[in-house]
Amino acid sequence: MRFGMPWPGPGVAREAEQAGAAAFCTGDFADHDPYTTLVEMVANTERALLGPAIAYAFSRTPYAHATAMRQLHAKAPGRLFLGLGSGAFRVNRDWFGVPADRPVARIAETVDVVRAWLRAENGEKVQYSGEFYSADADVRAPVLGRLDIPVLLAAFNRRMAATAGRVADGVIGHGLFTASWWRDVVRPAAGDEGTEHGWVITAVDDAAPERAIRDARRMIAFYLTVKTYDPYVAHHGWEGPVERLRAAFRAGDTDAMADAVTDEMLADIAVCGRTTDAKAALARRAGSLPRDVAYFAPPSFLVSARRRAAYARASLALIERESQ
Numbered sequence: 001m002r003f004g005m006p007w008p009g010p011g012v013a014r015e016a017e018q019a020g021a022a023a024f025c026t027g028d029f030a031d032h033d034p035y036t037t038l039v040e041m042v043a044n045t046e047r048a049l050l051g052p053a054i055a056y057a058f059s060r061t062p063y064a065h066a067t068a069m070r071q072l073h074a075k076a077p078g079r080l081f082l083g084l085g086s087g088a089f090r091v092n093r094d095w096f097g098v099p100a101d102r103p104v105a106r107i108a109e110t111v112d113v114v115r116a117w118l119r120a121e122n123g124e125k126v127q128y129s130g131e132f133y134s135a136d137a138d139v140r141a142p143v144l145g146r147l148d149i150p151v152l153l154a155a156f157n158r159r160m161a162a163t164a165g166r167v168a169d170g171v172i173g174h175g176l177f178t179a180s181w182w183r184d185v186v187r188p189a190a191g192d193e194g195t196e197h198g199w200v201i202t203a204v205d206d207a208a209p210e211r212a213i214r215d216a217r218r219m220i221a222f223y224l225t226v227k228t229y230d231p232y233v234a235h236h237g238w239e240g241p242v243e244r245l246r247a248a249f250r251a252g253d254t255d256a257m258a259d260a261v262t263d264e265m266l267a268d269i270a271v272c273g274r275t276t277d278a279k280a281a282l283a284r285r286a287g288s289l290p291r292d293v294a295y296f297a298p299p300s301f302l303v304s305a306r307r308r309a310a311y312a313r314a315s316l317a318l319i320e321r322e323s324q
Contacts, residue, residue, distance in 0.1 A: 010040065049081060053197060056084075056085060081152055113135060157228070162190065170194035176224070195291075201297055202272065203219075213272050278315075279317075296315040
């Protein structure tokens with residue numbers, strides 16, 4: 001088990017690597033591009049594993065994903081992974097203007113085509129013929145050569161986890177994942193052979209622990225407003241609290257959203273409060289973390305960039321403890 005964090009910027013990242021952080025990841029959204037951020041990550045780290053966790057799979061062609069990774073590999077050989085996520089139906093349709101149907105089958109093909117570009121040797125055609133993609137590229141310039149960059153899939157529910165186990169090198173778990181969800185749903189579907197990365201909602205503040213706990217509750221509540229996670233909610237028997245937090249979300253009452261997150265939900269999902277509390281929670285959750293890399297992820301819902309940076313710096317105490 002190695003620990004890391006979502007990219008906190010060069011300053012905190014240097015401290016984090018010195019403290020023992022083994023990996024950094026970046027995401028994809030309307031105000032930040034994962035590959036642009038990955039350039040900064042490569043330039044400001046020395047040893048850590050780096051990659052998107054995740055990049056929206058369908059907002060770019062497989063060619064675009066692969067060429068970005070190929071260029072960055074030249075600066076950080078052996079340190080990269082590529083995490084892809086299907087994204088929500090409405091995001092694909094309304095933001096990107098791309099087909100949003102059959103995301104599981106579509107992302108499986110995406111992985112195949114990305115690999116075709118990453119593993120192409122010089123002098124070989126890049127060829128692929130599938131339902132969603134085709135390629136017949138004769139690249140005459142000597143710029144290729146096989147790269148074995150791991151491709152991971154963000155997988156929440158059973159079907160995507162099974163697809164990750166079948167076509168990818170591993171799975172990226174969501175910040176909501178609990179011990180039960182890993183044990184009973186994700187691992188049986190994905191299998192034991194692949195790599196496991198995952199986010200852990202982490203908010204540590206010795207000066208204001210109650211605020212940190214409140215931020216973690218709000219983050220959990222915000223995630224659970226999405227109906228995609230209904231099988232997860234039913235699995236844990238959390239229908240009542242989730243119904244209340246969704247009603248609060250519709251009413252714009254973020255305090256009521258946080259109030260609806262029970263102590264059980266908080267303990268099963270987050271690591272938060274004072275440093276001593278967070279260390280104890282991390283010890284209790286040893287069996288509920290991804291096998292390979294866990295990212296201590298500060299809450300982002302209604303949390304300023306300054307406070308997120310403070311949470312990232314505070315989480316270094318957890319990395320130091322686990323690295324000893």
